[in-house]
Amino acid sequence: MLLALLLHEIQHLAYGYSASHVIGNESFLQGVTGTSPARRVAVLVACGVIGGGGWWALYRYGRPLVSIAAAIKPGGARMPLAATTVHALLQIVTVALGSPLGREVAPREIGAVVASWLAKRTGLTGPERRVMIACGAGAGLAAVYNVPLGGAVFVLEVLLGTFGWSAVVPAITTSAIAAVVAWIGLGDEQQYHVPAYAINxxxxxxxxxxxxxxxxxxxxxxxxxxxxxxxxxxxxxxxxxxxxxxxxxxxxxxxxxxxxxxxxxxxxxxxxxxxxxxxxxxxxxxxxxxxxxxxxxxxxxxxxxxxxxxxxxxxxxxxxxxxxxxxxxxxxxxxxxxxxxxxxxxxxxxxxxxxxxxxxxxxxxxxxxxxxxxxxxxxxxxxxxxRPPPTAAAPMGERERRLAALREPTTRASAD
The missing domain is CATH 1.10.3080.10 (Clc chloride channel)
Known part of the structure; x- marks a missing residue:
C-alpha cells in the first residue's frame, strides 16, 4: 500500500496533475497527456539520472542482491534487507517517472524480504521458510494490484510449483490479508474498467x-x-x-x-x-x-x-x-x-x-x-x-565400435 501511494505521489508531482488527490479519478495517462512535451522530456531525463546513479551506487556499495527465486531454493541465501529495500524503491521511483517496466517486482521483493526476516526471527524450518518467503512475494503482488486470488495462484504455480495444502492455505490467507490491508489507502478498486463484452x-x-x-x-x-x-x-x-x-x-x-x-x-x-x-x-x-x-x-x-x-x-x-x-x-x-x-x-x-x-x-x-x-x-x-532440436548421432570411431562390440554380449546376458 505504501509503495503504491509513493508511486502515485511521485507521478502527480512529476507531471503536475491531481496534486490534491493521491488516489483520484485522473489516470496517469491523462496526466501525462495533459502536460507539456518539454516537461515529459525533463522528467525522463531526471528518471535516467536517478535510476542510473542509484543502481550504480547500489551495485558499487551495497550488499549483493538475492532474487526471490534464489531465496526460496533449499538452502538459499537470505535477501539483504537494506539493499533489497533500496532496489525496490528505485523501481518505484523510475516507474512513477515513466519507465516502461512494471512496478510489481518492488512489492514482491519487499514482501519476500520481510517474510524472510520474520521466518528467521520465529525460528521456522527450512521448508516453512521457503513457503513464507513465497507467500510474502505473492502478498505484495496481491496488495499492489488488488488481486488476492492472483497473488495466491502466483505463489503456487510460479514460485513454489505445487498446489499442496501446506502451500495453498498460507498462500490464500496471506494474499487475502494483504489485499484487504491495502484497501485502507488504495480502496477496493479494480485495475481496468471494461465494457460488458459478450462471447460469440x-x-x-x-x-x-x-x-x-x-x-x-x-x-x-x-x-x-x-x-x-x-x-x-x-x-x-x-x-x-x-x-x-x-x-x-x-x-x-x-x-x-x-x-x-x-x-x-x-x-x-x-x-x-x-x-x-x-x-x-x-x-x-x-x-x-x-x-x-x-x-x-x-x-x-x-x-x-x-x-x-x-x-x-x-x-x-x-x-x-x-x-x-x-x-x-x-x-x-x-x-x-x-x-x-x-x-x-x-x-x-x-x-x-x-x-x-x-x-x-x-x-x-x-x-x-x-x-x-x-x-x-x-x-x-x-x-x-x-523444444531443443534433435541432435544427430556423431559418427562412431574405431575405438567406440570395439567398446560397443565388447559391451553387447554382456548386455544381452543381463537382459536374459
Whole structure:
C-alpha cells in the first residue's frame, strides 16, 4: 500500500496533475497527456539520472542482491534487507517517472524480504521458510494490484510449483490479508474498467486460431528481454546508458505520451476498444523497443504489465484485421483474451495469467472460454518453440565400435 501511494505521489508531482488527490479519478495517462512535451522530456531525463546513479551506487556499495527465486531454493541465501529495500524503491521511483517496466517486482521483493526476516526471527524450518518467503512475494503482488486470488495462484504455480495444502492455505490467507490491508489507502478498486463484452462465435474461433501467434510473439519477446537483461552493465556505463535511454524515451513521448509508464494506459485503451490498428501497431513496436533498451541500459522492473499491454496491443491489430474477414468481433474483447495469452507465455504462468486478467478487468466470466483456448494454444506453441532440436548421432570411431562390440554380449546376458 505504501509503495503504491509513493508511486502515485511521485507521478502527480512529476507531471503536475491531481496534486490534491493521491488516489483520484485522473489516470496517469491523462496526466501525462495533459502536460507539456518539454516537461515529459525533463522528467525522463531526471528518471535516467536517478535510476542510473542509484543502481550504480547500489551495485558499487551495497550488499549483493538475492532474487526471490534464489531465496526460496533449499538452502538459499537470505535477501539483504537494506539493499533489497533500496532496489525496490528505485523501481518505484523510475516507474512513477515513466519507465516502461512494471512496478510489481518492488512489492514482491519487499514482501519476500520481510517474510524472510520474520521466518528467521520465529525460528521456522527450512521448508516453512521457503513457503513464507513465497507467500510474502505473492502478498505484495496481491496488495499492489488488488488481486488476492492472483497473488495466491502466483505463489503456487510460479514460485513454489505445487498446489499442496501446506502451500495453498498460507498462500490464500496471506494474499487475502494483504489485499484487504491495502484497501485502507488504495480502496477496493479494480485495475481496468471494461465494457460488458459478450462471447460469440467469431471471438471463440479467432482465439483458437490466434493463440499460437501470441505464443510465438511472447517467445520472441521473452528471449529479447532476457538477452537485454543479461547484457546490462553494472559499472560506470550504467548511469550513462540509463541517461541516454530515458532521454530517448522522453523524446518519443513528445508524440506518443502513451509510451510512458508500465503499459497500463495502452492496455486500458485496448480493453476499451479505443485504439485504431495503426496506432496500436505503432505503440506495440515502440513499447517492445523501449522495454528492451531500458533493460539493456541496466534499469530494473517487472514485465507483467508490459507483457499484458503488448498482448492487448497485438490483439487489437489482429482483431482489427480479422474483422475485415469475418465482421462481428469486438477488438476490445479480443484484447482481453490476447493479453492473457501473451502474458501466459511471456512469463510461463498460464493459470496465473488467466486469473490475473479476470481479476484485473472483472470481465464477464464467459470470456474465460476463449481466454483459456487462446492460452492453451499460446502455451503449446511456446513449448514447441522451446523444444531443443534433435541432435544427430556423431559418427562412431574405431575405438567406440570395439567398446560397443565388447559391451553387447554382456548386455544381452543381463537382459536374459
Amino acid at each position: 462465435a467469431q471471438l471463440v474461433v479467432w482465439s483458437v486460431l490466434c493463440g499460437p501467434l501470441f505464443g510465438a510473439a511472447a517467445h520472441g519477446f521473452a528471449r529479447l528481454t532476457s538477452r537485454a537483461r543479461s547484457a546490462s552493465p553494472k559499472d560506470w556505463r550504467l548511469p550513462l546508458y540509463s541517461l541516454v535511454n530515458f532521454a530517448g524515451i522522453g523524446v518519443l513521448a513528445i508524440g506518443f505520451p502513451q509510451l510512458l509508464g508500465n503499459g497500463k494506459g495502452p492496455a486500458g485503451l485496448s480493453f476499451d476498444d479505443d485504439l485504431g490498428i495503426g496506432l496500436a501497431a505503432t505503440l506495440l513496436v515502440l513499447r517492445v523497443l523501449i522495454t528492451t533498451t531500458t533493460l539493456r541500459a541496466g534499469a530494473k522492473g517487472g514485465l507483467l504489465t508490459p507483457g499484458l499491454a503488448n498482448g492487448a496491443l497485438l490483439a487489437i491489430v489482429l482483431g482489427g484485421l480479422a474483422n475485415h474477414v469475418w465482421p462481428g468481433m469486438a477488438p476490445g474483447a479480443f484484447a482481453i483474451v490476447g493479453a492473457a495469452a501473451f502474458l501466459a507465455s511471456s512469463m510461463q504462468m498460464p493459470v496465473t495469467a488467466t486469473v490475473l486478467v479476470l481479476e484485473f478487468t472483472h470481465a464477464n466470466h464467459d470470456l474465460a472460454i476463449p481466454m483459456l483456448l487462446a492460452v492453451a494454444g499460446s502455451i503449446a506453441t511456446l513449448r514447441l518453440l522451446e
